[in-house]
Amino acid sequence: xxxxxxxxxxxxxxxxxxxxxxxxxxxxxxxxxxxxxxxxxxxxxxxxxxxxxxxxxxxxxxxxxxxxxxxxxxxxxxxxxxxxxxxxxxxxxxxxxxxxxxxxxxxxxxxxxxxxxxxxxxxxxxxxxxxxxxxxxxxxxxxxxxxxxxxxxxxxxxxxxxxxxxxxxxxxxxxxxxxxxxxxxxxxxxxxxxxxxxxxxxxxxxxxxxxxxxxxxxxxxxxxxxxxxxxxxx
Numbered sequence: 584x585x586x587x588x589x590x591x592x593x594x595x596x597x598x599x600x601x602x603x604x605x606x607x608x609x610x611x612x613x614x615x616x617x618x619x620x621x622x623x624x625x626x627x628x629x630x631x632x633x634x635x636x637x638x639x640x641x642x643x644x645x646x647x648x649x650x651x652x653x654x655x656x657x658x659x660x661x662x663x664x665x666x667x668x669x670x671x672x673x674x675x676x677x678x679x680x681x682x683x684x685x686x687x688x689x690x691x692x693x694x695x696x697x698x699x700x701x702x703x704x705x706x707x708x709x710x711x712x713x714x715x716x717x718x719x720x721x722x723x724x725x726x727x728x729x730x731x732x733x734x735x736x737x738x739x740x741x742x743x744x745x746x747x748x749x750x751x752x753x754x755x756x757x758x759x760x761x762x763x764x765x766x767x768x769x770x771x772x773x774x775x776x777x778x779x780x781x782x783x784x785x786x787x788x789x790x791x792x793x794x795x796x797x798x799x800x801x802x803x804x805x806x807x808x809x810x811x812x813x814x815x816x817x
Contacts (some may be wrong), residue, residue, distance in 0.1 A: 584772055589794030592771050595653070596764055597757040599629040602696035603744060604669070606632045606676070608662045608712045609703035610733055618734035619701070623654055626745040627754065629763075630655030632669075632698070634662035634712075653771070662712045669698050670717070676700055678716035679736050680708040681729075685719035693744035694751045701733050783810075 605623055610616055610633070623631055633656055659665050666676050677691055678700040691697075700716055702708030707730075713719065722731060722739050731739065748754060757764065769787045770777040772794035780787055785806065789797040796802055 584794035586793045589772060589790075589792070592768060592794070596759060596768055596771075598627045598754045599757075599759050600627045600748060600753065601629055601759055601763070602674070603628055603693070603748070604631055604674070604698045605737065605741075606634065606662070606665050606669070606698050606700045606712075607733075608700060608708050609635045609706070610701060612704055615704065615732065615734045619737045620654055620656075622734070622738045622741055626741045627748075628654065628741075629759065629767075630657060632657045632659065632665035634659045634665060652774075662709060663715060666698075666700070666712060666715045670715075672696070674698050675717045676715065677718045677720055678702075678708045678713050679721070679740060680713050680716075680719050681721060682713060682719045685721045688720040688722055688740045689743055691718060691720055693747045694753060697744075699737065699740055699744070701737055704733060 603626070605619060605628060607616065607619065610619070616633070620631070631654060657665065670676060673696050675695055675697045677697055679688070680700075680702060700708055700712055702712070708716070720740065722736055724731070730736070759767070766787070769790060772790060773796065776796060777787065779785075783806075788799075788802045791797040
């Protein structure tokens, strides 16, 4: 890790939006999931929620180009679970779906805590999810086709969310809590060390100004001594 790279990681985390997220309702095509993940990273979303992917959650690396590394993905059996959990946390769930109450997506205030709900290919948002959603939005279309690809719709709507949030200055200061920030920064900067610590239930060591483990030799010595002590006590 060099200082420029470490600074880039910090810059990205400083712009993360903890109160903006996406829920996918049975979106299962890997290319679409990957494109959505890539867009979420681009607009500063920190984690997303995926409900009932038909063949399991999977991303297409050729599309995501590593973007999946930078977002947390929460998987659920039922779409009602993330919707209700987020609503209880004060989020407005905004479904991209055709209905009598759907409005132009540009009329929605995306600077409030909100989750964009996106439906599966062909079927769209399920009836259950649409009923639970607080708002319905559509992207106006001028051609013969009736809907955008789900990943394209996500990009269009989230670009508007980014525009609104940028105008309001929500990218100008860090909005992640300290614990989440420090944990994520370590996992981004030192993924192999983070995995090592997770497997052994060890706390993460401190990082220096360049994103390396501070006083690494002493930390390795402490880990080795603790490991020997554990084996001795068995």
